[in-house]
Each structure stands twice: as C-alpha cells, then as structure tokens.
Amino acid sequence: MLCNKNFVVVTEMNVSHKEQLLACCAAWFNHAPTSDVNVVLASGPVVYCHRIVLSAWSQLWANKLTGDRRLFLTSFNASIAFQCLKYLYTGELELAERSLPDIHAFAQQNQLVHLQSHCEQVMSDQLSTSNCMMLFDYFLHNEVPVLPHALENAKALACTHFTEACQSEAFTCISVEALCAVLQDERLTAPEDTILAACVRWIESQEQILFVNQVLPFVRFAQLSPKALLEIKKWPFITHYDNFSARYLQALEWIATRNACPKDQRHLQASLREEYAHNDFTKRNTVDRAPQS
Numbered sequence: 001m002l003c004n005k006n007f008v009v010v011t012e013m014n015v016s017h018k019e020q021l022l023a024c025c026a027a028w029f030n031h032a033p034t035s036d037v038n039v040v041l042a043s044g045p046v047v048y049c050h051r052i053v054l055s056a057w058s059q060l061w062a063n064k065l066t067g068d069r070r071l072f073l074t075s076f077n078a079s080i081a082f083q084c085l086k087y088l089y090t091g092e093l094e095l096a097e098r099s100l101p102d103i104h105a106f107a108q109q110n111q112l113v114h115l116q117s118h119c120e121q122v123m124s125d126q127l128s129t130s131n132c133m134m135l136f137d138y139f140l141h142n143e144v145p146v147l148p149h150a151l152e153n154a155k156a157l158a159c160t161h162f163t164e165a166c167q168s169e170a171f172t173c174i175s176v177e178a179l180c181a182v183l184q185d186e187r188l189t190a191p192e193d194t195i196l197a198a199c200v201r202w203i204e205s206q207e208q209i210l211f212v213n214q215v216l217p218f219v220r221f222a223q224l225s226p227k228a229l230l231e232i233k234k235w236p237f238i239t240h241y242d243n244f245s246a247r248y249l250q251a252l253e254w255i256a257t258r259n260a261c262p263k264d265q266r267h268l269q270a271s272l273r274e275e276y277a278h279n280d281f282t283k284r285n286t287v288d289r290a291p292q293s
Helices: 015-028 051-057 059-064 078-090 100-109 113-125 132-141 150-160 169-173 176-183 192-206 209-218 226-234 236-240 244-256 262-278
Strands: 037-041 047-049 070-073
Touching: 015 078, 037 051, 037 078, 047 051, 047 078, 051 059, 051 078, 078 100, 078 113, 100 113, 100 132, 132 150, 132 169, 132 176, 150 176, 169 192, 176 192, 176 209, 192 209, 192 226, 209 236, 226 244
Parallel strands: 037 070
Antiparallel strands: 037 047
C-alpha cells in the first residue's frame, strides 16, 4: 500500500474482492435490466449482453458496437454462440469433442483470441482416435497457423488407426473430401472389409447417393472377404455406382481362384454364373487403391 497526504493507492487487491467482481459479471449475463446490447442469434430469443464486456473480449465487436445496440451472430449455430457468450461472462464452457471445431471457428471469426487459443491447446493436447477424423476434416477446410502440424498429425492417426477412428460418432459427419483423402493414403492398412463397412455407414448417413461414385472407387473389391463381396449387391444404393458391374465381376473372378472354403466357393461360382449371364466382360487385372474410371 502506497500513501501520501492526498490519497491511498491499494497495490494488492483482496482475493475475495476479485471473486465478488467475477460473480457480479457472471450475474450480468443475459440480464435485461442492466443490458445495453441485444445479441441476435440464428434462432431463439435475443441474448442480453453489455457493450463493455463484449468490447473487452473482441476488437471486432468493439468496432461493430460503436453506436449500435445490436450484434448479429445469425451466421453461427445458435447453441454454440450462446455457449461462447456465456463463457465470456462466467469462464465456464464445456468443450465437448463434437462441438470443439464449431467453437474454435466461432472464436476465430469473432476475434475472441483467448477462447481461440484455449480451443487450439485442447485440439493439440487431446488428439485421439475418437476425434482425429473430425479434426482432420476441420483442419482440411480451416487454417490454424499456430498448429502447423495439426493437419498431418490428425490424418496420420486416422490412417494408422482407421478401425477405431471410423467407429466414432463424428465419423459420419466428415466431408467427402476428408474421407477420400484418408482412403487414398498409403498408410491406410485396415482390413478391406472394415474399410468397406465404414464407407457404407458414411454413405447411408449422408443420404447422398451421388457420393457412391466418389467413395467406392477407393475400396479394393478384390481384397474383400467372399462374404463381404457377396453382400455388396444387397445394398440399395449400389446400383448408383457407375462402375459397379465391371469391378464386381472382376473381384468375383479373382476371389474365386483363391483358396476359399467349399461353401464360399459355391456361392462365388453361382454369383459368377449370374454375372456372366447378364454381362459380357473379359477378365481384368486386380484393382489397387487408386480410383477407377
């Protein structure tokens, strides 16, 4: 404490005073009587906030709120925007794996530097088989300069642990670009049956039949088990795969020449006879991972 004859300067703030100030700030969140800014979200009611709080966190918002009592955040998911606004007042935020990319994007686009940095630290420290596909997809479409190796690290983990990675809930939500990038990577060593099952699960969840022609060319039909190969024709969307007949017959011919149990051999030979009856194809060499025209 510094003193002179005119005033006293307190150089150390009592801890309880800081806690009380933070508690007051938290109580102001979405409090209409004290609010001087209405934040408009994509859905739901407006959120009552304060110019001084929002401006302290974001220079972008400080510029927008000069002479304006409304802040429009309608281009963002309403739930994500609400969580982030609440975090600015309370310091509390649940960084669930599924919402992490959306929260980072919100922070980045609104110049919330502290929140953005926190998300990036979590992304770096908690990369795992359960989130690597989701994060690879995010890094593929968004620049994160402070994590220069994040894209490659996420992709490497997705390729080398594909069996586990494709079981995550977020897997079915990744983009076709991210999925194809992993499927054509030479580090992908999962069993072909697993790769096919993952592709089918992804296609069905997307409800976009046209993706069949972008994804299935990366599946090596000739390396499938007899059971998996014979099951393919039962899928409703398979008829939309332009090159299916040629590749299916090719795989049947190849697998039928390999050592298979008598039961599988009977089914394969029957399927071959059926295909020969409807098609006039000649034998071709085994396909590799590269897309087939």
